[in-house]
Amino acid sequence: MTSTLIENAAIATVDAAGTEYARGHVLVEDGVITSVGAGGPPRRAELVIDGTGCLATPGLVNTHHHLYQWATRAYAQDSILFDWLKALYPVWAGLDADVVYATTGAGLAALALSGCTTSTDHHYVFPREGGDVFAAQVEAARAIGLRFHPCRGSMDLGASQGGLPPDNVVETTEQALAATAEAVDMYHDPSPGSMLRVAVAPCSPFSVTEDLMREAASLARAKGVRLHTHLAETVEEEEFCRERFDCTPVQYAERLGWVGPDVWLAHTVHLDDASIATLGATGTGVAHCPSSNARLGAGIAPVRALLGANVPVGLGVDGAASQEAGRLAPELRQALYFARLAGGPAALTAREALRLGTIGGARCLGREAEIGSLEPGKLGDIALWRLDTLAHAGIADPVAALVLGTEPPLAALLVAGAPVVRDGRLTTADEDALAARLTSASARLAGAAT
Numbered sequence: 365m366t367s368t369l370i371e372n373a374a375i376a377t378v379d380a381a382g383t384e385y386a387r388g389h390v391l392v393e394d395g396v397i398t399s400v401g402a403g404g405p406p407r408r409a410e411l412v413i414d415g416t417g418c419l420a421t422p423g424l425v426n427t428h429h430h431l432y433q434w435a436t437r438a439y440a441q442d443s444i445l446f447d448w449l450k451a452l453y454p455v456w457a458g459l460d461a462d463v464v465y466a467t468t469g470a471g472l473a474a475l476a477l478s479g480c481t482t483s484t485d486h487h488y489v490f491p492r493e494g495g496d497v498f499a500a501q502v503e504a505a506r507a508i509g510l511r512f513h514p515c516r517g518s519m520d521l522g523a524s525q526g527g528l529p530p531d532n533v534v535e536t537t538e539q540a541l542a543a544t545a546e547a548v549d550m551y552h553d554p555s556p557g558s559m560l561r562v563a564v565a566p567c568s569p570f571s572v573t574e575d576l577m578r579e580a581a582s583l584a585r586a587k588g589v590r591l592h593t594h595l596a597e598t599v600e601e602e603e604f605c606r607e608r609f610d611c612t613p614v615q616y617a618e619r620l621g622w623v624g625p626d627v628w629l630a631h632t633v634h635l636d637d638a639s640i641a642t643l644g645a646t647g648t649g650v651a652h653c654p655s656s657n658a659r660l661g662a663g664i665a666p667v668r669a670l671l672g673a674n675v676p677v678g679l680g681v682d683g684a685a686s687q688e689a690g691r692l693a694p695e696l697r698q699a700l701y702f703a704r705l706a707g708g709p710a711a712l713t714a715r716e717a718l719r720l721g722t723i724g725g726a727r728c729l730g731r732e733a734e735i736g737s738l739e740p741g742k743l744g745d746i747a748l749w750r751l752d753t754l755a756h757a758g759i760a761d762p763v764a765a766l767v768l769g770t771e772p773p774l775a776a777l778l779v780a781g782a783p784v785v786r787d788g789r790l791t792t793a794d795e796d797a798l799a800a801r802l803t804s805a806s807a808r809l810a811g812a813a814t
Protein backbone atom coordinates (compact mmCIF):
# COMPACT_ATOMS: atom_id res chain seq x y z
CA MET A 365 0.00 0.00 0.00
CA THR A 366 1.18 3.54 -0.73
CA SER A 367 0.13 6.26 1.68
CA THR A 368 0.52 10.01 2.01
CA LEU A 369 -0.37 12.20 4.97
CA ILE A 370 -0.80 15.95 5.14
CA GLU A 371 -0.87 17.15 8.75
CA ASN A 372 -1.07 20.43 10.66
CA ALA A 373 -2.79 22.22 7.76
CA ALA A 374 -5.91 24.34 7.58
CA ILE A 375 -8.41 22.38 5.49
CA ALA A 376 -11.29 23.51 3.29
CA THR A 377 -13.01 20.26 2.38
CA VAL A 378 -15.57 21.87 0.02
CA ASP A 379 -18.01 19.13 1.03
CA ALA A 380 -21.76 19.81 0.86
CA ALA A 381 -21.78 21.36 4.33
CA GLY A 382 -18.68 23.48 3.63
CA THR A 383 -16.77 21.83 6.47
CA GLU A 384 -13.45 23.49 7.32
CA TYR A 385 -10.77 22.72 9.92
CA ALA A 386 -8.36 25.30 11.32
CA ARG A 387 -5.75 22.58 11.87
CA GLY A 388 -6.15 19.02 10.72
CA HIS A 389 -5.03 16.16 8.50
CA VAL A 390 -5.79 14.42 5.23
CA LEU A 391 -4.69 10.81 4.84
CA VAL A 392 -4.52 9.19 1.39
CA GLU A 393 -4.06 5.44 1.07
CA ASP A 394 -3.75 3.67 -2.28
CA GLY A 395 -4.83 6.83 -4.05
CA VAL A 396 -8.01 7.34 -2.04
CA ILE A 397 -8.72 9.64 0.93
CA THR A 398 -9.32 7.47 3.99
CA SER A 399 -9.39 10.12 6.70
CA VAL A 400 -9.86 13.88 6.89
CA GLY A 401 -10.51 15.86 10.03
CA ALA A 402 -9.32 18.04 12.86
CA GLY A 403 -6.16 17.19 14.75
CA GLY A 404 -3.85 14.27 14.03
CA PRO A 405 -4.41 11.26 11.75
CA PRO A 406 -5.62 7.81 12.88
CA ARG A 407 -2.31 6.31 11.68
CA ARG A 408 0.93 7.37 10.04
CA ALA A 409 1.88 7.16 6.38
CA GLU A 410 4.94 6.47 4.23
CA LEU A 411 5.10 10.06 3.00
CA VAL A 412 4.32 12.77 5.55
CA ILE A 413 3.95 16.40 4.48
CA ASP A 414 3.91 19.04 7.21
CA GLY A 415 1.17 21.52 6.32
CA THR A 416 1.96 24.07 9.00
CA GLY A 417 1.09 27.51 7.61
CA CYS A 418 -0.71 25.93 4.65
CA LEU A 419 -4.27 25.45 3.39
CA ALA A 420 -5.34 22.12 1.89
CA THR A 421 -8.12 22.25 -0.69
CA PRO A 422 -9.35 19.80 -3.30
CA GLY A 423 -7.18 19.98 -6.43
CA LEU A 424 -8.68 22.46 -8.88
CA VAL A 425 -10.54 21.20 -11.95
CA ASN A 426 -10.03 22.93 -15.29
CA THR A 427 -13.14 22.52 -17.44
CA HIS A 428 -12.04 24.24 -20.66
CA HIS A 429 -8.72 24.60 -22.47
CA HIS A 430 -6.94 24.40 -25.81
CA LEU A 431 -3.45 23.33 -24.89
CA TYR A 432 -2.11 23.66 -28.44
CA GLN A 433 -2.59 27.41 -28.17
CA TRP A 434 0.42 27.60 -25.85
CA ALA A 435 2.45 27.81 -29.08
CA THR A 436 0.51 30.86 -30.33
CA ARG A 437 0.34 33.24 -27.39
CA ALA A 438 0.04 37.00 -27.81
CA TYR A 439 -1.18 36.98 -31.40
CA ALA A 440 -4.09 39.30 -32.39
CA GLN A 441 -3.82 41.14 -29.12
CA ASP A 442 -6.66 43.62 -29.64
CA SER A 443 -9.26 41.60 -31.57
CA ILE A 444 -12.74 40.26 -30.95
CA LEU A 445 -13.14 36.48 -31.13
CA PHE A 446 -14.01 36.22 -34.84
CA ASP A 447 -11.08 38.41 -36.00
CA TRP A 448 -8.75 36.71 -33.54
CA LEU A 449 -9.75 33.30 -34.93
CA LYS A 450 -9.28 34.47 -38.54
CA ALA A 451 -5.76 35.65 -37.65
CA LEU A 452 -4.89 32.38 -35.92
CA TYR A 453 -6.43 29.67 -38.15
CA PRO A 454 -3.61 29.99 -40.75
CA VAL A 455 -1.00 29.62 -38.01
CA TRP A 456 -2.78 26.64 -36.48
CA ALA A 457 -2.83 24.99 -39.93
CA GLY A 458 0.86 24.22 -39.27
CA LEU A 459 0.20 22.22 -36.07
CA ASP A 460 1.69 18.77 -35.79
CA ALA A 461 2.26 16.09 -33.17
CA ASP A 462 5.59 17.60 -32.04
CA VAL A 463 4.05 21.01 -31.41
CA VAL A 464 1.12 19.44 -29.59
CA TYR A 465 3.43 17.32 -27.41
CA ALA A 466 5.36 20.47 -26.44
CA THR A 467 2.27 22.58 -25.75
CA THR A 468 0.48 19.86 -23.79
CA GLY A 469 3.48 19.40 -21.52
CA ALA A 470 3.95 23.13 -20.99
CA GLY A 471 0.26 23.86 -20.49
CA LEU A 472 -0.38 21.02 -18.05
CA ALA A 473 2.75 21.98 -16.12
CA ALA A 474 1.42 25.52 -15.73
CA LEU A 475 -1.89 24.11 -14.54
CA ALA A 476 -0.22 21.78 -12.03
CA LEU A 477 1.83 24.67 -10.69
CA SER A 478 -1.39 26.62 -10.16
CA GLY A 479 -3.17 23.92 -8.17
CA CYS A 480 -4.96 21.96 -10.88
CA THR A 481 -5.18 18.17 -10.58
CA THR A 482 -7.71 17.43 -13.35
CA SER A 483 -7.80 19.17 -16.70
CA THR A 484 -9.81 18.90 -19.85
CA ASP A 485 -8.50 19.86 -23.24
CA HIS A 486 -10.49 20.71 -26.37
CA HIS A 487 -8.48 20.06 -29.51
CA TYR A 488 -10.25 20.73 -32.80
CA VAL A 489 -7.48 21.44 -35.37
CA PHE A 490 -6.27 18.31 -37.15
CA PRO A 491 -4.11 19.25 -40.15
CA ARG A 492 -3.81 16.44 -42.68
CA GLU A 493 0.01 16.40 -42.50
CA GLY A 494 0.12 16.85 -38.73
CA GLY A 495 0.49 13.23 -37.60
CA ASP A 496 -1.37 11.77 -34.61
CA VAL A 497 -1.83 14.86 -32.44
CA PHE A 498 -4.33 13.13 -30.14
CA ALA A 499 -1.80 10.41 -29.28
CA ALA A 500 0.84 13.10 -28.68
CA GLN A 501 -1.47 14.81 -26.19
CA VAL A 502 -2.15 11.63 -24.28
CA GLU A 503 1.54 10.80 -24.08
CA ALA A 504 2.47 14.31 -22.86
CA ALA A 505 -0.31 14.29 -20.26
CA ARG A 506 0.83 10.95 -18.87
CA ALA A 507 4.32 12.37 -18.38
CA ILE A 508 3.05 15.35 -16.34
CA GLY A 509 0.71 13.17 -14.26
CA LEU A 510 -2.56 15.12 -14.11
CA ARG A 511 -5.96 13.53 -14.58
CA PHE A 512 -6.75 14.30 -18.20
CA HIS A 513 -10.04 14.65 -20.07
CA PRO A 514 -9.12 15.31 -23.71
CA CYS A 515 -12.14 16.35 -25.76
CA ARG A 516 -11.86 15.21 -29.37
CA GLY A 517 -12.92 18.37 -31.20
CA SER A 518 -13.74 18.87 -34.85
CA MET A 519 -14.70 21.44 -37.48
CA ASP A 520 -16.49 20.64 -40.76
CA LEU A 521 -18.02 24.02 -41.71
CA GLY A 522 -15.38 25.81 -43.77
CA ALA A 523 -15.57 29.31 -45.20
CA SER A 524 -16.86 28.05 -48.56
CA GLN A 525 -20.00 26.79 -46.74
CA GLY A 526 -20.53 29.96 -44.73
CA GLY A 527 -18.42 28.98 -41.73
CA LEU A 528 -15.59 30.95 -40.16
CA PRO A 529 -12.51 28.68 -40.54
CA PRO A 530 -10.68 28.42 -43.86
CA ASP A 531 -11.39 25.17 -45.71
CA ASN A 532 -7.85 23.84 -45.21
CA VAL A 533 -8.27 23.42 -41.44
CA VAL A 534 -11.62 21.58 -41.44
CA GLU A 535 -12.33 17.86 -41.77
CA THR A 536 -15.25 16.23 -43.57
CA THR A 537 -18.18 15.27 -41.34
CA GLU A 538 -17.41 11.58 -41.86
CA GLN A 539 -13.71 11.98 -41.08
CA ALA A 540 -14.48 13.90 -37.90
CA LEU A 541 -16.97 11.31 -36.63
CA ALA A 542 -14.75 8.34 -37.46
CA ALA A 543 -11.70 9.86 -35.79
CA THR A 544 -13.72 10.83 -32.74
CA ALA A 545 -15.09 7.30 -32.37
CA GLU A 546 -11.57 5.95 -32.72
CA ALA A 547 -10.23 8.28 -30.01
CA VAL A 548 -12.94 7.14 -27.60
CA ASP A 549 -12.36 3.46 -28.38
CA MET A 550 -8.62 3.75 -28.03
CA TYR A 551 -8.21 5.97 -24.97
CA HIS A 552 -11.39 6.42 -22.90
CA ASP A 553 -11.14 4.76 -19.50
CA PRO A 554 -14.49 4.72 -17.67
CA SER A 555 -13.19 2.88 -14.62
CA PRO A 556 -13.29 4.48 -11.13
CA GLY A 557 -10.18 6.55 -10.46
CA SER A 558 -9.60 6.90 -14.20
CA MET A 559 -6.68 9.10 -15.27
CA LEU A 560 -8.06 9.61 -18.78
CA ARG A 561 -11.56 10.12 -20.11
CA VAL A 562 -12.41 11.27 -23.61
CA ALA A 563 -15.30 13.58 -24.51
CA VAL A 564 -16.90 14.32 -27.89
CA ALA A 565 -16.50 17.99 -28.78
CA PRO A 566 -17.37 19.61 -32.13
CA CYS A 567 -15.99 23.15 -31.92
CA SER A 568 -18.77 25.75 -32.19
CA PRO A 569 -21.93 26.71 -34.12
CA PHE A 570 -19.94 28.81 -36.61
CA SER A 571 -17.40 26.08 -37.47
CA VAL A 572 -19.50 22.88 -37.36
CA THR A 573 -22.46 21.70 -39.45
CA GLU A 574 -25.79 20.75 -37.89
CA ASP A 575 -25.22 17.20 -39.13
CA LEU A 576 -21.97 16.88 -37.24
CA MET A 577 -23.51 18.31 -34.06
CA ARG A 578 -26.40 15.82 -34.20
CA GLU A 579 -24.27 12.82 -35.12
CA ALA A 580 -21.67 13.69 -32.50
CA ALA A 581 -24.35 13.74 -29.80
CA SER A 582 -25.58 10.31 -30.92
CA LEU A 583 -22.04 8.97 -30.99
CA ALA A 584 -21.25 10.23 -27.48
CA ARG A 585 -24.45 8.76 -26.05
CA ALA A 586 -23.90 5.43 -27.78
CA LYS A 587 -20.44 5.23 -26.25
CA GLY A 588 -21.39 6.62 -22.84
CA VAL A 589 -19.03 9.62 -22.94
CA ARG A 590 -19.65 13.31 -22.34
CA LEU A 591 -20.30 16.16 -24.75
CA HIS A 592 -18.53 19.50 -24.84
CA THR A 593 -18.60 22.53 -27.14
CA HIS A 594 -18.34 26.33 -27.17
CA LEU A 595 -21.63 28.19 -26.89
CA ALA A 596 -22.93 31.75 -26.57
CA GLU A 597 -19.46 33.25 -26.24
CA THR A 598 -19.95 36.53 -28.14
CA VAL A 599 -22.61 38.84 -29.56
CA GLU A 600 -21.31 37.96 -33.03
CA GLU A 601 -22.05 34.27 -32.40
CA GLU A 602 -25.56 35.14 -31.29
CA GLU A 603 -26.08 37.16 -34.49
CA PHE A 604 -24.71 34.23 -36.51
CA CYS A 605 -27.24 31.87 -34.87
CA ARG A 606 -30.14 34.26 -35.32
CA GLU A 607 -29.33 34.82 -38.99
CA ARG A 608 -28.51 31.23 -39.92
CA PHE A 609 -30.82 29.25 -37.62
CA ASP A 610 -33.37 31.87 -36.51
CA CYS A 611 -32.88 31.14 -32.82
CA THR A 612 -30.57 31.76 -29.86
CA PRO A 613 -27.45 29.62 -29.36
CA VAL A 614 -29.11 27.68 -26.50
CA GLN A 615 -32.23 27.02 -28.60
CA TYR A 616 -29.93 25.81 -31.35
CA ALA A 617 -28.12 23.50 -28.92
CA GLU A 618 -31.42 22.18 -27.59
CA ARG A 619 -32.71 21.51 -31.11
CA LEU A 620 -29.64 19.37 -31.83
CA GLY A 621 -29.76 17.32 -28.62
CA TRP A 622 -26.95 19.31 -27.03
CA VAL A 623 -28.44 19.90 -23.59
CA GLY A 624 -28.53 17.44 -20.70
CA PRO A 625 -26.60 16.23 -17.67
CA ASP A 626 -23.92 14.73 -19.94
CA VAL A 627 -23.18 18.10 -21.65
CA TRP A 628 -21.04 21.01 -20.53
CA LEU A 629 -20.66 24.20 -22.53
CA ALA A 630 -17.77 26.67 -22.61
CA HIS A 631 -18.48 30.34 -21.91
CA THR A 632 -22.30 30.91 -22.10
CA VAL A 633 -21.72 34.65 -21.74
CA HIS A 634 -24.77 35.78 -23.70
CA LEU A 635 -27.86 34.11 -22.26
CA ASP A 636 -31.42 35.31 -21.88
CA ASP A 637 -33.58 34.16 -18.96
CA ALA A 638 -35.14 31.34 -20.97
CA SER A 639 -31.69 30.01 -21.89
CA ILE A 640 -30.59 30.00 -18.24
CA ALA A 641 -33.79 28.15 -17.33
CA THR A 642 -33.14 25.58 -20.05
CA LEU A 643 -29.61 24.90 -18.83
CA GLY A 644 -30.86 24.55 -15.25
CA ALA A 645 -33.81 22.31 -16.09
CA THR A 646 -31.65 19.98 -18.17
CA GLY A 647 -28.63 19.92 -15.83
CA THR A 648 -26.34 21.19 -18.60
CA GLY A 649 -22.99 22.36 -17.21
CA VAL A 650 -21.03 25.51 -17.93
CA ALA A 651 -17.27 26.17 -18.09
CA HIS A 652 -16.84 29.77 -16.97
CA CYS A 653 -13.67 31.34 -18.41
CA PRO A 654 -13.53 34.88 -17.03
CA SER A 655 -9.98 35.85 -18.08
CA SER A 656 -10.42 34.69 -21.65
CA ASN A 657 -13.75 36.50 -21.88
CA ALA A 658 -11.97 39.64 -20.69
CA ARG A 659 -8.99 39.25 -23.06
CA LEU A 660 -11.38 39.07 -26.03
CA GLY A 661 -13.79 41.65 -24.62
CA ALA A 662 -16.60 39.10 -24.95
CA GLY A 663 -18.57 40.03 -21.82
CA ILE A 664 -19.34 38.59 -18.39
CA ALA A 665 -21.16 35.27 -17.98
CA PRO A 666 -24.21 35.45 -15.66
CA VAL A 667 -22.72 33.14 -13.04
CA ARG A 668 -25.00 34.21 -10.17
CA ALA A 669 -28.11 33.52 -12.23
CA LEU A 670 -26.70 30.20 -13.46
CA LEU A 671 -26.00 29.08 -9.89
CA GLY A 672 -29.49 30.24 -8.93
CA ALA A 673 -30.89 27.93 -11.63
CA ASN A 674 -28.77 25.03 -10.25
CA VAL A 675 -26.57 24.89 -13.34
CA PRO A 676 -23.27 23.06 -12.66
CA VAL A 677 -20.65 25.81 -13.12
CA GLY A 678 -16.93 25.09 -13.29
CA LEU A 679 -13.93 27.25 -14.13
CA GLY A 680 -11.76 27.11 -17.23
CA VAL A 681 -8.58 28.87 -18.24
CA ASP A 682 -9.47 28.55 -21.96
CA GLY A 683 -6.73 28.40 -24.58
CA ALA A 684 -3.51 30.27 -23.90
CA ALA A 685 -3.88 32.30 -27.11
CA SER A 686 -6.76 34.16 -25.43
CA GLN A 687 -5.48 33.80 -21.85
CA GLU A 688 -1.72 33.94 -21.96
CA ALA A 689 -1.21 33.07 -18.27
CA GLY A 690 -2.92 29.69 -18.56
CA ARG A 691 -3.02 29.28 -14.77
CA LEU A 692 -6.13 28.13 -12.94
CA ALA A 693 -5.81 29.45 -9.37
CA PRO A 694 -6.10 33.11 -10.45
CA GLU A 695 -9.44 32.29 -12.07
CA LEU A 696 -10.94 31.91 -8.59
CA ARG A 697 -10.42 35.61 -8.02
CA GLN A 698 -11.31 36.53 -11.59
CA ALA A 699 -14.64 34.71 -11.22
CA LEU A 700 -15.36 36.53 -7.97
CA TYR A 701 -14.38 39.91 -9.41
CA PHE A 702 -16.41 39.46 -12.57
CA ALA A 703 -19.52 38.33 -10.71
CA ARG A 704 -19.21 41.38 -8.47
CA LEU A 705 -18.59 43.79 -11.34
CA ALA A 706 -21.84 42.53 -12.84
CA GLY A 707 -23.89 42.05 -9.68
CA GLY A 708 -22.38 43.90 -6.73
CA PRO A 709 -20.28 42.78 -3.75
CA ALA A 710 -22.63 40.01 -2.62
CA ALA A 711 -22.80 38.36 -6.04
CA LEU A 712 -20.19 35.67 -5.27
CA THR A 713 -18.36 34.81 -2.04
CA ALA A 714 -14.79 33.54 -1.76
CA ARG A 715 -16.10 30.12 -0.78
CA GLU A 716 -18.47 30.02 -3.73
CA ALA A 717 -15.54 30.86 -6.01
CA LEU A 718 -13.61 27.92 -4.53
CA ARG A 719 -16.64 25.67 -5.12
CA LEU A 720 -16.67 26.68 -8.80
CA GLY A 721 -13.01 25.73 -9.15
CA THR A 722 -13.42 22.35 -7.45
CA ILE A 723 -16.76 20.56 -7.02
CA GLY A 724 -18.42 22.72 -9.70
CA GLY A 725 -15.84 21.57 -12.22
CA ALA A 726 -16.19 17.99 -11.04
CA ARG A 727 -19.94 18.18 -11.71
CA CYS A 728 -19.28 19.44 -15.25
CA LEU A 729 -17.12 16.40 -15.89
CA GLY A 730 -19.53 13.96 -14.23
CA ARG A 731 -16.94 13.10 -11.56
CA GLU A 732 -18.44 14.69 -8.46
CA ALA A 733 -18.48 11.29 -6.72
CA GLU A 734 -14.70 11.00 -7.17
CA ILE A 735 -13.08 14.44 -7.09
CA GLY A 736 -13.84 18.08 -6.18
CA SER A 737 -13.96 17.74 -2.37
CA LEU A 738 -11.84 16.26 0.41
CA GLU A 739 -13.94 13.42 1.85
CA PRO A 740 -13.22 9.80 2.72
CA GLY A 741 -13.73 7.65 -0.37
CA LYS A 742 -12.78 10.38 -2.82
CA LEU A 743 -9.55 10.38 -4.82
CA GLY A 744 -6.46 11.85 -3.18
CA ASP A 745 -6.23 14.92 -5.41
CA ILE A 746 -5.13 17.76 -3.14
CA ALA A 747 -3.60 21.22 -3.43
CA LEU A 748 -1.59 22.38 -0.41
CA TRP A 749 -1.15 26.15 -0.60
CA ARG A 750 1.51 28.03 1.38
CA LEU A 751 -0.08 30.97 3.17
CA ASP A 752 2.88 31.78 5.42
CA THR A 753 4.85 33.90 2.96
CA LEU A 754 4.88 37.69 2.66
CA ALA A 755 2.01 37.53 0.18
CA HIS A 756 -0.55 36.16 2.67
CA ALA A 757 0.97 36.40 6.15
CA GLY A 758 -1.48 37.69 8.72
CA ILE A 759 -4.69 36.94 6.81
CA ALA A 760 -6.78 35.04 9.35
CA ASP A 761 -9.20 33.46 6.86
CA PRO A 762 -7.23 31.00 4.68
CA VAL A 763 -9.93 30.67 2.00
CA ALA A 764 -10.08 34.47 1.65
CA ALA A 765 -6.27 34.51 1.40
CA LEU A 766 -6.38 31.98 -1.45
CA VAL A 767 -9.21 33.63 -3.40
CA LEU A 768 -8.79 37.33 -2.67
CA GLY A 769 -5.01 37.36 -2.39
CA THR A 770 -2.46 36.63 -5.05
CA GLU A 771 -1.93 33.02 -6.15
CA PRO A 772 -0.04 31.27 -3.31
CA PRO A 773 2.95 29.00 -3.92
CA LEU A 774 2.22 25.30 -3.60
CA ALA A 775 3.80 23.29 -0.82
CA ALA A 776 2.50 20.23 -2.65
CA LEU A 777 0.08 19.07 -5.31
CA LEU A 778 -1.04 15.46 -5.04
CA VAL A 779 -2.80 13.38 -7.67
CA ALA A 780 -4.05 10.11 -6.18
CA GLY A 781 -1.75 10.84 -3.26
CA ALA A 782 1.37 11.10 -5.44
CA PRO A 783 3.25 14.42 -5.55
CA VAL A 784 3.22 16.20 -8.92
CA VAL A 785 4.48 19.43 -7.32
CA ARG A 786 6.65 19.84 -4.20
CA ASP A 787 7.82 23.16 -2.80
CA GLY A 788 6.64 25.06 -5.86
CA ARG A 789 8.47 22.87 -8.40
CA LEU A 790 7.19 20.23 -10.75
CA THR A 791 8.42 16.78 -9.74
CA THR A 792 7.41 14.90 -12.88
CA ALA A 793 9.24 16.92 -15.55
CA ASP A 794 12.01 19.48 -15.97
CA GLU A 795 10.39 22.92 -16.20
CA ASP A 796 13.30 24.46 -18.13
CA ALA A 797 13.23 21.64 -20.68
CA LEU A 798 9.46 22.14 -21.14
CA ALA A 799 10.03 25.88 -21.70
CA ALA A 800 12.83 25.27 -24.22
CA ARG A 801 10.70 22.83 -26.17
CA LEU A 802 7.79 25.31 -26.15
CA THR A 803 10.02 28.13 -27.41
CA SER A 804 11.19 26.04 -30.32
CA ALA A 805 7.67 24.79 -31.16
CA SER A 806 6.29 28.35 -31.09
CA ALA A 807 9.08 29.64 -33.34
CA ARG A 808 8.63 26.79 -35.82
CA LEU A 809 4.87 27.40 -36.02
CA ALA A 810 5.36 31.15 -36.47
CA GLY A 811 7.96 30.49 -39.17
CA ALA A 812 5.72 28.04 -41.01
CA ALA A 813 2.94 30.64 -41.16
CA THR A 814 5.02 33.37 -42.81
Ligand SMILES: [Zn+2]
Nearest residue numbers: 594630682683
Ligand atom coordinates in the same frame (compact mmCIF):
# COMPACT_ATOMS: atom_id res chain seq x y z
ZN1 LIG B 1 -12.30 27.77 -26.00
